[in-house]
Amino acid sequence: MAREFMKGNEAIAEAAVRAGVAAYFGYPITPQTELLEYMSHRMPELGRAFVQAESELATINMVYGAACTGQRVMSSSSSPGVSLMMEGVSYIAGTEIPVVLVDVMRGGPGLGNIAPAQGDYNQIVHGGGHGDYHNIVLAPSNVQEAVDFTVLAFDLAEKYRSVTVVLLDGMLGQMMEPCELPPMKPMKTEFEDWAVNGAKGRERRFLTSINLDPAAQEVTNFRLLNRWQQVEANEIRYKKYFMEDARFAVVAYGSSGRISLSAVRAARAEGIPVGLIRPITVSPFPTAAIREASKDLQGMLVVEMSSGQMLEDVLAATRHNVPTEFFGRIGGMVPYPDEVLEEIRGLVKGPLTTEGHPRERWLKRMAERI
Amino acid sequence: MQNEILIAGFGGQGVLFAGQLLAYAAMDEGKQVTWIPSYGPEMRGGTANCTVIISDEEIGSPLVSHPQAVIAMNRPSLDKYEPLVKPDGVLVVNTSMVDRKTTRTDIKVVEVDANAMAEKLGDKRMSNMVLLGALLGQLGVLPMKAIEHALQVHLPERHHSLLPKNYEALHEGAMMQALSI
Numbered sequence: 389m390a391r392e393f394m395k396g397n398e399a400i401a402e403a404a405v406r407a408g409v410a411a412y413f414g415y416p417i418t419p420q421t422e423l424l425e426y427m428s429h430r431m432p433e434l435g436r437a438f439v440q441a442e443s444e445l446a447t448i449n450m451v452y453g454a455a456c457t458g459q460r461v462m463s464s465s466s467s468p469g470v471s472l473m474m475e476g477v478s479y480i481a482g483t484e485i486p487v488v489l490v491d492v493m494r495g496g497p498g499l500g501n502i503a504p505a506q507g508d509y510n511q512i513v514h515g516g517g518h519g520d521y522h523n524i525v526l527a528p529s530n531v532q533e534a535v536d537f538t539v540l541a542f543d544l545a546e547k548y549r550s551v552t553v554v555l556l557d558g559m560l561g562q563m564m565e566p567c568e569l570p571p572m573k574p575m576k577t578e579f580e581d582w583a584v585n586g587a588k589g590r591e592r593r594f595l596t597s598i599n600l601d602p603a604a605q606e607v608t609n610f611r612l613l614n615r616w617q618q619v620e621a622n623e624i625r626y627k628k629y630f631m632e633d634a635r636f637a638v639v640a641y642g643s644s645g646r647i648s649l650s651a652v653r654a655a656r657a658e659g660i661p662v663g664l665i666r667p668i669t670v671s672p673f674p675t676a677a678i679r680e681a682s683k684d685l686q687g688m689l690v691v692e693m694s695s696g697q698m699l700e701d702v703l704a705a706t707r708h709n710v711p712t713e714f715f716g717r718i719g720g721m722v723p724y725p726d727e728v729l730e731e732i733r734g735l736v737k738g739p740l741t742t743e744g745h746p747r748e749r750w751l752k753r754m755a756e757r758i
Numbered sequence: 759m760q761n762e763i764l765i766a767g768f769g770g771q772g773v774l775f776a777g778q779l780l781a782y783a784a785m786d787e788g789k790q791v792t793w794i795p796s797y798g799p800e801m802r803g804g805t806a807n808c809t810v811i812i813s814d815e816e817i818g819s820p821l822v823s824h825p826q827a828v829i830a831m832n833r834p835s836l837d838k839y840e841p842l843v844k845p846d847g848v849l850v851v852n853t854s855m856v857d858r859k860t861t862r863t864d865i866k867v868v869e870v871d872a873n874a875m876a877e878k879l880g881d882k883r884m885s886n887m888v889l890l891g892a893l894l895g896q897l898g899v900l901p902m903k904a905i906e907h908a909l910q911v912h913l914p915e916r917h918h919s920l921l922p923k924n925y926e927a928l929h930e931g932a933m934m935q936a937l938s939i
Contacts, residue, residue, distance in 0.1 A: 530816075563820050649819075
C-alpha cells in the first residue's frame with residue numbers, strides 16, 4: 389500500500405475518519421490545531437458531523453451526548469484544554485460509554501507554552517477527573533503508531549465501554565513521517581444494546597452517571613473495576629529493543645522513547661549492553677513485563693519529558709529492587725539523544741544504588757547544568 | 759546509515775518546503791524519513807528551520823544536536839548552526855544573505871550566491887532549490903532524479919510551468935564546489 393507523508397496531527401485525524409468516526413467536536417489549541425483543522429473540511433466532505441464548540445467544556449459535553457448514541461465519537465486538545473475537559477471525562481467514565489480523546493501534550497503547568505512535553509501523564513494515566521475510574525491510554529512514538537493506535541483506540545473504547553486516550557506530545561503532532569493508512573470503514577449501522585438512539589418499538593434505555601444510592605454506585609464501580617481487570621489481562625502493549633543480552637535498560641514512552649532509542653543505539657556502538665523498553669499502553673502499565681525484564685538488569689534509566697511521573701510506576705513495578713536513575717527535561721524542553729547517552733554512561737559508571745530517590749539525584753545533576 | 763539535514767532561514771525563504779521536498783524524495787526512494795519544523799509563536803519574517811533525517815532503519819530522535827549537514831539561508835542561521843555541524847559535515851551558505859565568512863575548517867563549506875543565481879534563472883524564490891542542489895552535490899544522500907520527481911509530484915499544479923526552471927536551479931546548485939580547506 390502507498391505510504392503517505394503526514395503530520396502526526398493530520399494522520400490521527402485521517403485515521404479516525406477511516407475508523408468510522410461519526411462526529412468530531414473540538415476547540416483549537418496549539419500544538420494540536422491541525423487535527424481540528426483537518427476534521428473541519430474532511431468530516432463535512434463525508435457528510436459527518438464536525439463542530440467547533442465555544443470551549444473545551446462544551447466540547448467534552450457534546451462528545452458525551454453524541455457518544456450515548458453508540459456512534460464513534462472523538463475530540464482532541466492539548467494540555468490546558470484537556471484539563472478543562474476532566475469533569476466530562478469522569479462523567480463519561482461513570483456512564484460507561486466509549487469515547488476517544490487525543491491529548492497532544494505541551495509545556496506546563498498553567499498556560500505554559502506550546503513546546504512538546506509529557507507532563508500530563510499523571511492526569512491522563514492516574515486520574516484527572518474525580519472518582520474511581522481508569523482510562524485506557526495509548527502512547528504512540530511515531531506517526532505510523534499514531535495512525536494504528538487511533539484505530540485501536542476506537543476498538544478498545546467500544547470493547548470495554550471506556551474512555552481511551554491517545555497520548556502524544558507536540559513533537560509527534562507537528563512532525564511528518566511516512567505512514568500507511570488503514571482502509572476506509574463506514575460509520576456504524578449496528579449498535580450495542582446500551583445505545584440511546586431512539587426507543588421506538590423497544591424498551592426505553594437510560595444512560596447516566598448519577599447514582600444517588602451508594603450501594604448501587606458501589607456495584608457500578610465494581611463493574612468498572614472488573615472490566616479494568618479484563619483490560620489489564622488482555623491489552624498491555626510495549627516494545628523492547630536490544631533487550632536480549634541487556635544488562636541495563638532505558639524505560640521511556642512516546643517521543644522520549646524514540647529519542648532514547650537513538651541514545652541506546654549510540655551506547656551499543658560504544659559496547660554498553662543496554663536496551664530499551666518502550667511502554668505503548670501507559671495505562672494499563674506494563675508492570676509485570678518491566679518487573680520480569682528488570683530481574684536480569686544491573687540498572688535502569690527512566691527518561692521522560694516530565695519530572696518523573698512514569699518513574700513512579702517503574703519503581704512500583706521493580707518494587708525499588710533494581711538500581712534506577714532518572715533523566716527528564718521539563719517545561720517544553722526536548723532532550724537530545726546526546727544527553728540521554730551521557731545519562732546511560734553515568735548509569736553504567738555507577739554507583740548503582742537502590743537507596744534514596746532517583747529524582748533527588750537528577751535534581752542535583754540538573755542544578756549543576758541549568 | 760543516517761543522514762541529518764537542518765535547513766534554516768527566514769520564514770518565506772522556502773525553508774520548510776525545501777525540507778519537505780527532500781523528505782518526499784526520501785520516502786519515494788523507500789527510506790525511513792522524518793521532517794520536523796521549529797514551531798513556536800513565530801511570525802512571517804521570523805526565523806524558521808526544519809530538520810530532515812533520512813535512514814534505512816527505524817528513526818529514533820527527529821532532532822539532533824549536531825546535524826551532518828546544514829543549509830544556512832541567512833546570517834542568524836549561520837551564526838546559530840555553523841558551530842553545530844558535525845565534524846566532516848557539510849555547510850551550505852547562502853552568501854546573498856550573509857555578510858561574513860565561515861570559520862570552521864573541519865567541515866565542507868559551500869558558498870552559494872543563491873539569490874543572484876535564482877534571479878538569473880528567472881525567479882528569486884528558487885534560491886531554496888539552488889541551495890538544496892548545492893547540498894545534494896556534496897552529500898550523496900539521494901539521487902537528483904528523486905528530488906526532481908518529488909518536485910513534480912508535490913509542487914502545486916498551478917506552478918508546474920516553473921518545473922524546468924526549478925530543475926535548472928537544482929542542477930546549477932549541484933555544480934557548486936566546496937571551498938578547499
